[in-house]
Amino acid sequence: MDRIVIVGAGQGGLQAAISLRAEGFEGSIVLIGAEQHLPYQRPPLSKAFLKDGEARKLQIRPATFFERKDITLHTGVEVERIDRTDRVVWAGKESFAYDHLILATGTRNLRPPIPGLHHALDLRTLNDAQALRQALTAARSSVVIGGGFIGLEFAAVARSMGHDVCVAEAASRLMSRAVSPEMSARFLAKHRDAGTVVHLDNPVHSVTGEGVVLADGSQISADTVLLAAGVVPNTELAAAAGLLVDNGIVVNEYLLTHDDSISAMGDCAVFPNPVTGLPIRLESVQAATDHAKTIAARLVSSTHTAYAAVPWFWSDQSDWKLQIAGLAASDDDSVMREDGAVLRFANNHLSAVETINDARTHLQARKALAGALVSREQMAAVNYDLAAVK
Ligand SMILES: Cc1cc2nc3c(=O)[nH]c(=O)nc-3n(C[C@H](O)[C@H](O)[C@H](O)COP(=O)(O)OP(=O)(O)OC[C@H]3O[C@@H](n4cnc5c(N)ncnc54)[C@H](O)[C@@H]3O)c2cc1C
Missing domain, CATH: 3.50.50.60 (FAD/NAD(P)-binding domain)
Known part of the structure; x- marks a missing residue:
């Protein structure tokens, strides 16, 4: 494989380019983004940026990085069409040929x-x-x-x-x-x-x-x-190319669409929940980053490892940092510990842990959720102490 084209130069698209080079990919990488800016982090937009307005601080990599890593970045270019037969994407009159295409088109406001x-x-x-x-x-x-x-x-x-x-x-x-x-x-x-x-x-x-x-x-x-009423995934490009779309671009556990020359990742992708097997779409930096790493490893080493990272999220509101490890449905049961941490349970098994300003418990939760399923009885027996989960 010589040519990889990535559509969407956001958090996940850039990470895919970074990880491909880190994995030793020596072919061409073309990263195409509709926005005019160098790839930047979105989380500070609703936090520090509103106060300090410092756009440069948001850049994930400086302009020199792209030259150094031989990544061809096109900003302000919107891909309008995928030709799956000839393996080419089109933006106006410009075309970019691929051996593998990664779709990282994100979401837009609902x-x-x-x-x-x-x-x-x-x-x-x-x-x-x-x-x-x-x-x-x-x-x-x-x-x-x-x-x-x-x-x-x-x-x-x-x-x-x-x-x-x-x-x-x-x-x-x-x-x-x-x-x-x-x-x-x-x-x-x-x-x-x-x-x-x-x-x-x-x-x-x-x-x-x-x-x-x-x-x-x-x-x-x-x-x-x-x-701020939620988002919708940018799936039109994929749908028009005949890829399966259902609240996101549908991929398997390897983040591959049913066209084995096209992967999809990040906010725009729907993938099987590693725990339940049910389709999920996550909107988080962690998912976009880990998806990118999984795809890069698959493309470079050809070893197929299913995506199975424990999801985690954060939100900064005033002086509270909310952290969530795992994934709960809104009607999952919950148990609030004396220290304020909330443990969620689905079908009697630990599904997520929510904390405020408590990084230690959050990390314990990520570890506990990464192992075998933990039952509610097990947790109750150790007084909901996540560090006691083996
Ligand atoms: C204000 C705000 C605050 C957030 N805070 C947090 C937080 O605290 N924690 C957290 O985990 N996550 C947070 N997120 C979510 C996080 O930023 C996203 O989950 C992450 O950016 C997803 O990465 P992505 O690569 O999938 O999509 P994006 O980073 O959204 O990138 C997609 C890119 O694709 C481009 N694109 C789309 N279609 C095309 C096309 N046809 N051609 C070319 N380019 C195209 C878009 O213009 C966009 O730049 C926040 C998001 C916002 C907006």
């Missing part, structure tokens, strides 16, 4: 059918974050549509800047897809204590030039409205 949504700002790209920062300098009040990680991270920063902040969430609790009811309740109290107004079970009905109207009819005025 835009619910809310009247007046064009008044709201997004927070997905560096350009979005720069526009939001600019808006914040003149604003005194903000409404956030959606009480998930990104919306709440933004709320914490805006509040710390002295803004009046209101979060409108359609579900009955915060971060309901990702954390236990106990953790949702702790974060609700934390944000309310900081002075943020949080509406639950009360989605935004419409956005006006002056603020928003909620489903219950209440009107909230705001200078800035942020849309």
Whole structure:
């Protein structure tokens, strides 16, 4: 194999290029990204960047890296078509031939059918974050549509800047897809204590030039409205090429599509959950990074190792770092330890552990989840001490 083309120059696409060279791949690597910037980290966009505005700090590798590693980077180039027969991707009149193609196209903001949504700002790209920062300098009040990680991270920063902040969430609790009811309740109290107004079970009905109207009819005025209601995977390119798409580009446990010349990874890929076998799609730096490493190892050494990393996530909200090891469904059982860590259980087995400012327990949890399944009885017998799991 001589030519690898990677579509999407984000966290995962760049990592794939880095890992291919680290694994000793000597052929050509072409990395194509639609954004104008060098590949950058998104997590700080809803955290430190809103305060310091330092875009250079976000770059994952400097421009010189690409030359040094002989990686051809095309920024500001959007791939429009994959020709699977001739193994070529097309961007306008430009074409790039591949022996293997890696799709790392990420996600874009979900835009619910809310009247007046064009008044709201997004927070997905560096350009979005720069526009939001600019808006914040003149604003005194903000409404956030959606009480998930990104919306709440933004709320914490805006509040710390002295803004009046209101979060409108359609579900009955915060971060309901990702954390236990106990953790949702702790974060609700934390944000309310900081002075943020949080509406639950009360989605935004419409956005006006002056603020928003909620489903219950209440009107909230705001200078800035942020849309943070989730994302959709960028799958159109893959679907148009006849690849299987079902809430993401469908891949097997080796992150290979049903075309064995095309892999998909990161936020845009749906893969079998190593524990349950059910399809999952993760939106995290860890998944994108580990997917990239798995694909690079497969392409270079030809040894097929199934992707089986324990997922983990983090979210910084004010002075709390939430860390989640493992993957729980929103209705998994939970047990809260005296120190505040929450252990989740699915079918009586440990599925995830949530902690706040407790890196030690988080690491113990990742270790425990990496081994054989741990039953609830086993955990109860050691008083939910994760370090005791062998
Ligand atoms: C504000 C914010 C905060 C976040 N915070 C955290 C956090 O605290 N912790 C965490 O784990 N994760 C966080 N994430 C999620 C994390 O950034 C993503 O999971 C990660 O970037 C996924 O990497 P990826 O390579 O799959 O996609 P991305 O990094 O999104 O890269 C995809 C790239 O593909 C490009 N692209 C798409 N289609 C084409 C095409 N046809 N041609 C060329 N290029 C194309 C896109 O323009 C994009 O640049 C955050 C995300 C955001 C937006």
